[in-house]
Amino acid sequence: xxxxxxxxxxxxxxxxxxxxxxxxxxxxxxxxxxxxxxxxxxxxxxxxxxxxxxxxxxxxxxxxxxxxxxxxxxxxxxxxxxxxxxxxxxxxxxxxxxxxxxxxxxxxxxxxxxxxxxxxxxxxxxxxxxxxxxxxxxxxxxxxxxxxxxxxxxxxxxxxxxxxxxxxxxxxxxxxxxxxxxxxxxxxxxxxxxxxxxxxxxxxxxxxxxxxxxxxxxxxxxxxxxxxxxxxxxxxxxxxxxxxxxxxxxxxxxxxxxxxxxxxxxxxxxxxxxxxxxxxxxxxxxxxxxxxxxxxxxxxxxxxxxxxxxxxxxxxxxxxxxxxxxxxxxxxxxxxxxxxxxxxxxxxxxxxxxxxxxxxxxxxxxxxxxxxxxxxxxxxxxxxxxxxxxxxxxxxxxxxxxxxxxxxxxxxxxxxxxxxxxxxxxxxxxxxxxxxxxxxxxxxxxxxxxxxxxxxxxxxxxxxxxxxxxxxxxxxxxxxxxxxxxxxxxxxxxxxxxxxxxxxxxxxxxxxxxxxxxxxxxxxxxxxxxxxxxxxxxxxxxxxxxxxxxxxxxxxxxxxxxxxxxxxxxxxxxxxxxxxxxxxxxxxxxxxx
Amino acid sequence: xxxxxxxxxxxxxxxxxxxxxxxxxxxxxxxxxxxxxxxxxxxxxxxxxxxxxxxxxxxxxxxxxxxxxxxxxxxxxxxxxxxxxxxxxxxxxxxxxxxxxxxxxxxxxxxxxxxxxxxxxxxxxxxxxxxxxxxxxxxxxxxxxxxxxxxxxxxxxxxxxxxxxxxxxxxxxxxxxxxxxxxxxxxxxxxxxxxxxxxxxxxxxxxxxxxxxxxxxxxxxxxxxxxxxxxxxxxxxxxxxxxxxxxxxxxxxxxxxxxxxxxxxxxxxxxxxxxxxxxxxxxxxxxxxxxxxxxxxxxxxxxxxxxxxxxxxxxxxxxxxxxxxxxxxxxxxxxxxxxxxxxxxxxxxxxxxxxxxxxxxxxxxxxxxxxxxxx
Numbered sequence: 012x013x014x015x016x017x018x019x020x021x022x023x024x025x026x027x028x029x030x031x032x033x034x035x036x037x038x039x040x041x042x043x044x045x046x047x048x049x050x051x052x053x054x055x056x057x058x059x060x061x062x063x064x065x066x067x068x069x070x071x072x073x074x075x076x077x078x079x080x081x082x083x084x085x086x087x088x089x090x091x092x093x094x095x096x097x098x099x100x101x102x103x104x105x106x107x108x109x110x111x112x113x114x115x116x117x118x119x120x121x122x123x124x125x126x127x128x129x130x131x132x133x134x135x136x137x138x139x140x141x142x143x144x145x146x147x148x149x150x151x152x153x154x155x156x157x158x159x160x161x162x163x164x165x166x167x168x169x170x171x172x173x174x175x176x177x178x179x180x181x182x183x184x185x186x187x188x189x190x191x192x193x194x195x196x197x198x199x200x201x202x203x204x205x206x207x208x209x210x211x212x213x214x215x216x217x218x219x220x221x222x223x224x225x226x227x228x229x230x231x232x233x234x235x236x237x238x239x240x241x242x243x244x245x246x247x248x249x250x251x252x253x254x255x256x257x258x259x260x261x262x263x264x265x266x267x268x269x270x271x272x273x274x275x276x277x278x279x280x281x282x283x284x285x286x287x288x289x290x291x292x293x294x295x296x297x298x299x300x301x302x303x304x305x306x307x308x309x310x311x312x313x314x315x316x317x318x319x320x321x322x323x324x325x326x327x328x329x330x331x332x333x334x335x336x337x338x339x340x341x342x343x344x345x346x347x348x349x350x351x352x353x354x355x356x357x358x359x360x361x362x363x364x365x366x367x368x369x370x371x372x373x374x375x376x377x378x379x380x381x382x383x384x385x386x387x388x389x390x391x392x393x394x395x396x397x398x399x400x401x402x403x404x405x406x407x408x409x410x411x412x413x414x415x416x417x418x419x420x421x422x423x424x425x426x427x428x429x430x431x432x433x434x435x436x437x438x439x440x441x442x443x444x445x446x447x448x449x450x451x452x453x454x455x456x457x458x459x460x461x462x463x464x465x466x467x468x469x470x471x472x473x474x475x476x477x478x479x480x481x482x483x484x485x486x487x488x489x490x491x492x493x494x495x496x497x498x499x500x501x502x503x504x505x506x507x508x509x510x511x512x513x514x515x516x517x518x519x520x521x522x523x524x525x526x527x528x529x530x531x532x533x534x535x536x537x538x539x540x541x542x543x544x545x546x547x548x549x550x551x552x553x554x555x556x557x558x559x560x561x562x563x564x565x566x567x568x569x570x571x572x573x574x575x576x577x578x579x580x581x582x583x584x585x586x587x588x589x590x591x592x593x594x595x596x597x598x599x600x601x602x603x604x
Numbered sequence: 605x606x607x608x609x610x611x612x613x614x615x616x617x618x619x620x621x622x623x624x625x626x627x628x629x630x631x632x633x634x635x636x637x638x639x640x641x642x643x644x645x646x647x648x649x650x651x652x653x654x655x656x657x658x659x660x661x662x663x664x665x666x667x668x669x670x671x672x673x674x675x676x677x678x679x680x681x682x683x684x685x686x687x688x689x690x691x692x693x694x695x696x697x698x699x700x701x702x703x704x705x706x707x708x709x710x711x712x713x714x715x716x717x718x719x720x721x722x723x724x725x726x727x728x729x730x731x732x733x734x735x736x737x738x739x740x741x742x743x744x745x746x747x748x749x750x751x752x753x754x755x756x757x758x759x760x761x762x763x764x765x766x767x768x769x770x771x772x773x774x775x776x777x778x779x780x781x782x783x784x785x786x787x788x789x790x791x792x793x794x795x796x797x798x799x800x801x802x803x804x805x806x807x808x809x810x811x812x813x814x815x816x817x818x819x820x821x822x823x824x825x826x827x828x829x830x831x832x833x834x835x836x837x838x839x840x841x842x843x844x845x846x847x848x849x850x851x852x853x854x855x856x857x858x859x860x861x862x863x864x865x866x867x868x869x870x871x872x873x874x875x876x877x878x879x880x881x882x883x884x885x886x887x888x889x890x891x892x893x894x895x896x897x898x899x900x901x902x903x904x905x906x907x908x909x910x911x912x913x914x915x916x917x918x919x920x921x922x923x924x925x926x927x928x929x930x931x932x933x934x935x936x937x938x939x940x941x942x943x944x945x946x947x948x949x950x951x952x953x954x955x956x957x958x959x960x961x962x963x964x965x966x967x968x969x970x971x972x973x974x975x976x977x978x979x
Contacts (some may be wrong), residue, residue, distance in 0.1 A: 222635070222685075224636070230622055234626045269619070406638065433691065433693070433732045433734075434690070437692070
């Protein structure tokens with residue numbers, strides 16, 4: 012039976028290092044190649060030996076697809092491609108391709124330079140790995156080869172995050188990490204509606220989350236900023252170049268206008284240039300609000316938001332500054348932080364996750380004394396606030412996706428077994444649901460439909476034979492030749508098309524019979540006997556001295572050795588094999604007296 | 605489905621209320637459940653149960669409150685604002701009443717259609733599934749739903765019944781009836797509550813309340829309705845205050861001492877809309893940690909908080925100390941459909957000003973309000 016096999020190498024019944032193998036229609040695809048951020052040794056990588064014990068990755072895999080730039084989905088990619096070895100195509104969206112190397116390099120620096128680890132991929136390996144990347148556009152079908160087709164769709168999770176539709180023949184798999192309601196409302200979401208993939212693979216981590224509204228998160232942010240400004244303090248917001256910074260700026264600008272606030276808001280110029288550049292590239296990926304701002308005016312022509320100059324950090328009075336990098340590990344945001352950390356009226360708002368080893372991570376863990384270069388210590392007196400603005404999926408989003416897509420089978424990854432039972436039960440009320448562990452293969456039987464057409468000649472010939480019309484409860488067997496270009500034709504036409512000669516196959520069988528009568532009498536007795544036994548068949552006694560049952564020919568001749576014995580010769584064509592065998596067995600039993 | 609431009613318009617409507625909320629709430633969380641709930645029941649200091657009430661199959665969910673709300677000293681370092689579904693299960697019918705048995709992982713539900721009770725295991729760490737473990741038959745007489753109250757006892761016992769004549773105390777493990785309230789009146793109940801280990805208050809929709817002791821078969825103390833305009837709703841505060849408040853659908857509030865239910869300590873006319881109400885529409889609850897404060901929902905589309913401290917024996921008009929308008933302001937329903945109404949609300953057992961409220965559109969809000977008098 013045809014089947015699709017799915018084996019998680021990472022994130023099967025656990026969280027972190029997502030890496031899923033899919034075998035569909037003879038093709039092997041790796042979905043994501045992530046790093047587990049909780050381990051410091053080889054356990055941080057997916058277990059590739061599952062494949063490599065039987066051969067090279069390049070020979071086994073037809074392609075690798077990366078869903079988005081988070082390290083638990085792409086962090087092991089350079090390790091896999093350059094250290095284990097893979098030279099085949101790696102697919103990801105344009106924003107993912109732009110952002111991945113930056114995050115991978117940052118991560119590499121922190122792991123190797125700050126933590127002193129060896130056996131890790133190098134900067135050159137990251138570059139070599141990215142050379143193997145083929146970028147994907149949304150809604151564009153990509154033929155990986157003659158049979159394997161992939162297409163990326165907007166997932167709304169982080170910038171560049173995609174849902175992937177994989178198709179081989181009439182079998183298909185859809186993979187999505189996380190989908191929020193905006194992705195499902197997005198203009199390009201119509202494709203999911205009743206797309207009915209054989210398998211829908213989705214993460215279950217967020218299925219148990221019920222999200223606080225975006226407005227409440229924004230409210231909290233504004234409240235903190237406002238309270239700090241009111242007491243004369245300064246607010247530092249370290250950001251990555253993209254995404255949150257622009258949305259938070261628009262939010263602050265609207266708030267400042269509404270409340271008639273006068274304190275200055277600054278945006279560091281390095282950020283401005285990078286952001287402008289990225290936004291020009293990825294305009295289709297941003298949401299309506301930002302797009303409107305960008306199109307209507309240069310986004311940095313805000314009334315209240317100005318370009319930052321580092322001398323402003325020493326100005327007295329309240330202010331808000333957006334600066335890079337996001338984890339406070341270097342650059343301008345760190346310089347400003349050092350200046351402002353000693354004053355308890357000030358605040359730093361961290362809008363994202365910080366990698367272990369960075370100052371961002373340390374202060375988010377409550378550390379109030381930091382060791383800086385030259386053995387100096389920094390007392391952290393300012394208020395530290397951690398705010399999350401990520402647009403992850405939640406319980407509603409996932410159920411909505413499943414009901415829209417109507418998969419034949421559902422497969423959940425990236426969640427602990429004990430925490431997936433309820434969701435599995437919920438899905439199983441409407442769909443089949445699997446929750447494989449790492450290294451466990453789920454084989455899903457598919458029922459691919461093979462559409463077949465029938466030639467008119469063949470149909471006419473069948474109808475001419477008469478008999479009842481075929482109906483679903485009484486199928487009618489017929490003979491024909493199937494040419495694998497979806498046509499059922501008559502044998503003659505098939506032979507003609509294929510340029511082959513027709514060969515007829517005939518079977519002959521001799522049956523000895525004790526019968527003292529004359530040849531013609533014996534023949535007549537055979538005729539009478541068969542007529543009484545085989546009532547539904549056409550039996551003829553022909554003038555040339557043969558009996559025909561359908562197309563089977565029976566002849567009688569006297570035995571040379573025994574005067575009382577007869578030799579019956581039965582001859583039939585391949586098509587009547589069953590009947591022929593039956594007749595020979597029947598006649599061997601002898602004739603009634 | 606809402607397009608993104610529609611979302612921007614609602615954002616504008618929210619602006620006024622949200623800007624005000626910066627000062628009027630310390631914390632505010634707004635959630636959208638897949639299906640609305642009529643119940644919010646504490647199962648621990650950090651977890652609540654909610655459940656659907658549609659006519660077919662419904663989900664029972666145990667939710668963990670957002671860590672950010674609960675983290676006191678480390679609040680600023682915690683970014684977690686979301687509810688987590690820690691356990692979930694399925695009920696064949698609606699869930700109109702759900703009571704957690706203290707000290708256990710057991711809950712008892714009633715579907716509002718008969719007086720039978722269903723028993724559930726809320727699950728431990730090794731599973732996230734809530735399973736039905738059994739049922740307790742109610743009185744065959746009734747076609748109405750039961751109120752339920754759990755007794756602080758070992759082994760666990762529940763007090764339940766649809767009307768004053770069929771209140772019984774049942775031992776969960778054996779199904780044995782340990783006590784019956786000896787009252788003839790067949791008035792439907794609006795609530796049942798234990799006020800001590802053995803005494804309980806059975807409050808009827810017509811305003812009558814019975815104070816009874818499960819150790820004795822003597823008839824209970826009865827107190828007639830304090831006025832007109834049924835239905836009435838009642839709540840009793842914990843010791844040492846021992847206050848009982850009765851509220852009518854016209855907004856009349858009467859506060860009595862538990863030891864003298866016939867007399868009224870003070871009365872007031874609340875600022876509510878006088879529309880016909882069903883008994884299950886309204887919730888009145890004393891604040892567990894704010895002396896004299898109580899909350900009301902279901903009479904005005906808002907959750908109102910009143911302070912009865914200054915009330916006198918002669919009835920006067922009372923204005924709410926605080927009003928939570930979040931559900932009507934951020935309603936997901938478009939124009940033309942029925943207005944959103946609040947189905948239930950509860951106070952946090954320890955945090956003085958933290959409440960949870962749920963509405964008919966599936967919204968659940970968690971809010972910590974600022975006392976306007978301190979500003």
